[in-house]
Amino acid sequence: MINRVSPETMAEMDRLSRKIKERNDAIRESGAGPLTACVKTFGCQMNEHDSEKLRGMLKRMGYDIVPDFSLGGGNLIPDVVLFNTCCVRENAEDRIFGQIGAIKGAKKLKPEMIVGVCGCMTEQDWAVERIRKSYRHVDMVLGTGNTYRLPEVMAARIFDGKRTVGLASEDSVPEGIEADREDRFRAYVTIMYGCDNFCSYCIVPYVRGRERSRLPDDIVAECAKLASEGTKEIMLLGQNVNSYGKGLESVDGTEKTDFAKLIRRVCSETGVKRVRFMTSHPKDLSPDLIAAMAEEPKICAQLHLPVQSGSTSELKRMNRKYTREDYLRRVAEVRRALPDVALSTDIMIGFPGETEEEFLDTLSLLEEVRFDAAFTFIYSRRQGTPAAASPDQVPEEVVKERFQRLTETQNRISREKNEEMRGKVVTVLTEGVSRTNVDRYTGRTEGNKIVNFTAPDSAKVDTGDFARVLITGAQTWSLEGEFVESTD
Ligand code: SF4
Numbered sequence: 263m264i265n266r267v268s269p270e271t272m273a274e275m276d277r278l279s280r281k282i283k284e285r286n287d288a289i290r291e292s293g294a295g296p297l298t299a300c301v302k303t304f305g306c307q308m309n310e311h312d313s314e315k316l317r318g319m320l321k322r323m324g325y326d327i328v329p330d331f332s333l334g335g336g337n338l339i340p341d342v343v344l345f346n347t348c349c350v351r352e353n354a355e356d357r358i359f360g361q362i363g364a365i366k367g368a369k370k371l372k373p374e375m376i377v378g379v380c381g382c383m384t385e386q387d388w389a390v391e392r393i394r395k396s397y398r399h400v401d402m403v404l405g406t407g408n409t410y411r412l413p414e415v416m417a418a419r420i421f422d423g424k425r426t427v428g429l430a431s432e433d434s435v436p437e438g439i440e441a442d443r444e445d446r447f448r449a450y451v452t453i454m455y456g457c458d459n460f461c462s463y464c465i466v467p468y469v470r471g472r473e474r475s476r477l478p479d480d481i482v483a484e485c486a487k488l489a490s491e492g493t494k495e496i497m498l499l500g501q502n503v504n505s506y507g508k509g510l511e512s513v514d515g516t517e518k519t520d521f522a523k524l525i526r527r528v529c530s531e532t533g534v535k536r537v538r539f540m541t542s543h544p545k546d547l548s549p550d551l552i553a554a555m556a557e558e559p560k561i562c563a564q565l566h567l568p569v570q571s572g573s574t575s576e577l578k579r580m581n582r583k584y585t586r587e588d589y590l591r592r593v594a595e596v597r598r599a600l601p602d603v604a605l606s607t608d609i610m611i612g613f614p615g616e617t618e619e620e621f622l623d624t625l626s627l628l629e630e631v632r633f634d635a636a637f638t639f640i641y642s643r644r645q646g647t648p649a650a651a652s653p654d655q656v657p658e659e660v661v662k663e664r665f666q667r668l669t670e671t672q673n674r675i676s677r678e679k680n681e682e683m684r685g686k687v688v689t690v691l692t693e694g695v696s697r698t699n700v701d702r703y704t705g706r707t708e709g710n711k712i713v714n715f716t717a718p719d720s721a722k723v724d725t726g727d728f729a730r731v732l733i734t735g736a737q738t739w740s741l742e743g744e745f746v747e748s749t750d
Contacts, residue, residue: 265432267410267436269438272436272437272438275411275413276322279413281417282413282416282420283324285324285420286325287324297342298325298326298327299317299340299341300327300330300343300344301327301344302344302345302346302361303346304345304347304348306348307450307497307499308470309348309382311450311451311452311499313346314450315439315440315441316412317441317442318440318442319410319413321440321442322440323413325342327442339368339372340375341372341375342375342378343375343378344379345377345378345381347381347382347384348383349381349383349385349386349389350464350466350642351642351644352644353642354383358383359397362377362393365377365399376420377399378400378402378403379402379404382406386468386469386645388645393427394428400427401425401426402415402416402425405431405432406431406455407431407470410436410439411429431471433455433456435455435474435475435476437476446725447494447495447725448494448495448691448693449488449493450496451481451485451496451497451498451499452476452500453475453503454473454476454501454503454505455471455473456470457470457502458473458505459543463641463644463649464647465647466501470501473501473505473508474509475506475507478510478524485534486532488532488534490533494534494535494536494726495537495538496528496536496537497539497540498524498525498537502541502542503521503541504546504547504548520548520550521548522550522554525537525551525558529560529561535691535750536560536562536708537558538562538564538710542567542568544567544589545583545588547596549595552599553599556599562709563603563708563709564603564708564709566607567589567592567593567596567605568607569607569608569609569631570582570609571610571620572623572628573586573623573624574586576615576616576620576623579615580649581648593605593631603709604634606633606635606636606637607636607637608637608638609624609628609637609639609672610638610639610640611624611638611639612656612660612661612664613641614653614654614655615654616656621664621668624668632679633676633679634679634680634711635676636672640661673738676739677736677737677738680737680740681736683711683733684734685733686733687733688707688708688713688731688733689728689731690729690730690743691705691706691727692724692725693705693725696714703716711741713731713741713742714740715729715731715745716743716744717745718745721745721748728750729748729749730748730749731744732744
């Protein structure tokens with residue numbers, strides 16, 4: 263059952279936030295402040311955006327946000343530290359527990375400090391129990407679906423000295439949380455939560471819950487507000503955006519909607535200039551969405567379509583619900599409608615039982631599709647997933663050797679694809695001065711390719727500006743260019 267968090271509950275959270283703010287303002291005025299808070303983020307874009315909301319809630323409580331902290335002691339230790347965790351890979355969890363453990367020393371120096379852990383890792387009972395028993399310096403534990411209750415657990419700690427560990431997780435849809443966004447010109451907007459696909463290697467459905475969509479009017483209103491505040495590019499986020507709208511009509515009486523309808527509304531009803539989205543599951547990529555991408559100029563000609571493997575037998579064991587041929591058909595449909603589309607994907611190596619033949623199918627798929635970019639991962643055994651129970655775990659040295667061949671192949675293809683851009687004039691959204699060279703600006707094409715470009719001072723290029731850029735050089739992961747003119 264989709265739990266749309268009631269306005270009364272959100273109002274109560276707001277009341278508690280204001281109560282904490284009054285307390286913090288009094289401390290600040292007494293000369294002991296300001297009080298600071300830091301959110302450490304691990305994992306994907308969904309977590310990055312969740313952290314923007316966590317920072318937004320902490321700001322509402324009267325904390326100044328600090329980007330990071332040192333355990334060196336003194337006033338550099340924040341008053342609140344929140345770890346927003348990821349559990350998609352084992353090593354991520356080990357690293358997080360290492361950092362949570364390390365902060366114990368800082369808490370000895372600053373006992374009033376508040377330490378919290380939330381996110382995907384703490385949607386797993388074993389992790390909550392481990393923190394409850396072995397990390398007693400942690401004051402509060404939240405999951406993914408109940409982070410909107412942060413004011414409540416903070417108030418319990420501040421006013422009643424109460425430790426909150428093991429709150430029930432929720433498949434909730436909270437509205438009205440102001441996000442503290444890092445980027446003025448590009449913004450994430452969550453359109454749905456959770457995933458019902460249960461790919462056999464993936465922990466996400468167990469920690470992010472069942473698919474539930476935000477109401478389209480709420481999403482369009484958020485995008486319109488962002489555009490009116492200067493945001494130029496919006497990334498619509500969901501574990502599987504293509505199943506957006508499922509179950510909406512039956513619950514809220516709203517007319518039947520889907521992702522293609524939603525993204526067209528964002529384009530036509532808001533002043534945003536560019537719209538991107540991720541992540542798409544290939545089995546749900548609809549002709550309507552492909553048509554919207556082809557017809558709506560604001561939708562970037564860029565598609566991230568995770569394939570994971572090029573072998574139909576491996577895809578079956580992964581429970582991906584499509585075959586190699588299905589995937590190639592989808593790619594052909596997209597390229598027919600958008601010949602210049604930039605395609606990227608996710609590839610997993612070392613899935614249990616993976617044979618050399620299956621691996622070669624993945625290599626040949628890379629050659630056949632020629633992706634602009636591929637995010638490549640080594641399979642990580644996740645307790646609780648069907649694949650973790652498989653006896654056919656692939657030996658590490660075999661996985662490493664295949665991973666090497668895979669990245670060499672894809673890096674060559676990415677470089678060749680970038681070489682094809684040489685001599686083209688493209689539109690770039692300027693993100694700032696290049697990190698590697700102050701005489702250069704950096705930005706991204708519609709295809710989400712990084713371009714480092716030169717521009718005369720007279721051009722007065724600034725962050726957030728669109729510029730037409732002539733591509734003069736290509737690397738594996740970026741392009742070089744020269745400013746041609748400004749554009750809207
Ligand atoms: S689609 Fe599959 S891989 Fe993606 S989040 Fe859902 S279960 Fe995980």
